[in-house]
Amino acid sequence: MKYYVNENCIGCGLCESVCPQVFSLSDEGVAVAISEDVPEDSLESAAGAMEDCPVSAIEER
Secondary structure (H helix, E strand, C coil): CCEEECCCCCCCCHHHHHCCCCEEECCCCCEEECCCCCCHHHHHHHHHHHHHCCCCCEEEC
């Protein structure tokens, strides 16, 4: 499973704080997701980050 951060991102950093193995903030101040499949041990926290995103900017791909 992979995740994608869409243009709705406001750069709040919640996803990075919940799942830093998958999400990080770019130099532009918005979140990005790793391009690889989410590691097995990060699936639950990545899903939590998607659910908790205040602007629904995280999508499954």
